[in-house]
Amino acid sequence: MTQTAHPSVGWHIELEFQEDERHTRAAAMVRLPDGTEIRTHGHASRHQSDSNQPRVGEEVAGARALNELAMQLLTKAHGEIDEESGRTSHSINV
Numbered sequence: 001m002t003q004t005a006h007p008s009v010g011w012h013i014e015l016e017f018q019e020d021e022r023h024t025r026a027a028a029m030v031r032l033p034d035g036t037e038i039r040t041h042g043h044a045s046r047h048q049s050d051s052n053q054p055r056v057g058e059e060v061a062g063a064r065a066l067n068e069l070a071m072q073l074l075t076k077a078h079g080e081i082d083e084e085s086g087r088t089s090h091s092i093n094v
Contacts, residue, residue, distance in 0.1 A: 013030045013069070014028065015066075019054055021052065022045055022046045023044070023045050023057075024046075024054065025043055026042040026062045026064065027039065028062070040065050040068035042060075043064065044056075044057045044058075044061040
């Protein structure tokens with residue numbers, strides 16, 4: 001059996017951060033091939049007893065924004081499955 005080659009598809013996800021002494025905010029955005037843009041946000045707060053480590057705040061806020069982005073992509077995909085199939089699709093939450 002031969003497999004048909006499919007063209008490579010790639011998505012570019014943009015992450016931007018805003019920080020002050022105690023807070024880091026992340027904004028994530030992806031543009032999909034169908035023209036849809038999905039934008040999400042994440043937030044991290046530094047406890048007053050913790051040392052100032054901006055990289056850690058970016059990792060936490062970025063992870064939260066990306067997690068929300070993943071959830072919105074799943075919701076979009078399930079909506080498209082439901083619309084096409086006429087039934088309710090289900091996913092396993094990890």
